[in-house]
Amino acid sequence: MNLLEVNELTIQTATRQIVKRISFSVEPGNWLAIVGQSGSGKSMSTSAIGQLLAPNLKAGGEILFNGSNLLEMSSKKLNTIRGKQIAYIFQDYQNSFTPFMTIGKHFDEYQRNHLQLSKAQRLQNRQQALASVGLGDEYAERFPFQLSGGQLQRTAIALALLLKPALVIADEPTTALDSISSYQILQLLARLQKETGCAILHITHDLRHAANYADHVLVMKDGDILEQGNRSQIMEFPRHSYTKTLLEAIPSLGQAEE
Numbered sequence: 001m002n003l004l005e006v007n008e009l010t011i012q013t014a015t016r017q018i019v020k021r022i023s024f025s026v027e028p029g030n031w032l033a034i035v036g037q038s039g040s041g042k043s044m045s046t047s048a049i050g051q052l053l054a055p056n057l058k059a060g061g062e063i064l065f066n067g068s069n070l071l072e073m074s075s076k077k078l079n080t081i082r083g084k085q086i087a088y089i090f091q092d093y094q095n096s097f098t099p100f101m102t103i104g105k106h107f108d109e110y111q112r113n114h115l116q117l118s119k120a121q122r123l124q125n126r127q128q129a130l131a132s133v134g135l136g137d138e139y140a141e142r143f144p145f146q147l148s149g150g151q152l153q154r155t156a157i158a159l160a161l162l163l164k165p166a167l168v169i170a171d172e173p174t175t176a177l178d179s180i181s182s183y184q185i186l187q188l189l190a191r192l193q194k195e196t197g198c199a200i201l202h203i204t205h206d207l208r209h210a211a212n213y214a215d216h217v218l219v220m221k222d223g224d225i226l227e228q229g230n231r232s233q234i235m236e237f238p239r240h241s242y243t244k245t246l247l248e249a250i251p252s253l254g255q256a257e258e
């Protein structure tokens with residue numbers, strides 16, 4: 001069974017249909033990249049999964065997670081799934097943190113909200129989680145503003161993976177980072193995906209990222225899916241002219257080195 005199955009999802013305001021009957025699925029442990037230019041409806045589609053849409057937006061269709069329709073689920077039930085089984089990593093990682101709360105306190109609160117563990121167990125989990133993203137436990141004493149962008153996004157990843165979710169939704173997780181930090185973040189996600197077996201739904205406007213990491217790629221434009229398929233299908237035999245344009249925009253290795 002698919003972990004996530006999106007069937008004919010529509011998202012609209014009172015006057016405008018933004019996402020137009022799109023369907024896609026994610027298998028357990030798979031990496032699906034959703035690629036498309038700004039405004040194509042990528043973030044909106046993935047926000048609908050966790051019932052995170054703005055109040056003026058209405059979603060229709062079905063979003064099945066392990067067979068249950070998330071669009072019809074009570075917010076109380078969804079709260080038990082979000083974080084624990086479905087975790088988000090956002091582009092604006094700064095907003096994922098409370099400014100005057102230490103990193104350690106973030107880990108503690110997150111576990112207390114979702115699990116019943118002793119203080120010693122929570123501490124051990126925090127140490128392991130920080131270590132898994134290459135940060136020593138001394139970072140627990142720091143406040144978010146005392147970390148670099150890359151360190152903070154690594155911490156956000158450690159938090160997102162803390163409860164071993166089956167699905168991680170990473171919405172442009174590297175956009176705010178320089179290219180070296182971006183590379184490290186994606187490498188880190190790929191390693192943690194292998195270690196934990198989670199599936200990743202990765203939103204990116206950069207087809208290079210999809211080329212390097214995704215098992216499947218879905219191309220969106222103006223609220224519609226233009227094409228989707230496994231990575232080599234899309235990268236080597238794109239059918240749509242828009243996908244070809246995105247591919248042509250990737251600098252060749254020679255150009256990139258220059």
Ligand SMILES: Nc1ncnc2c1ncn2[C@@H]1O[C@H](COP(=O)(O)OP(=O)(O)OP(=O)(O)O)[C@@H](O)[C@H]1O
Binds near residue numbers: 036040045057
């Ligand atoms: N609450 C809202 N009400 C009305 N329109 C909205 C709302 N939020 C976003 N939009 C519009 O919906 C469209 C899709 O937005 P969305 O954020 O999903 O795009 P995106 O593909 O993720 O773009 P980006 O790569 O820039 O994040 C855009 O035209 C956006 O302006």
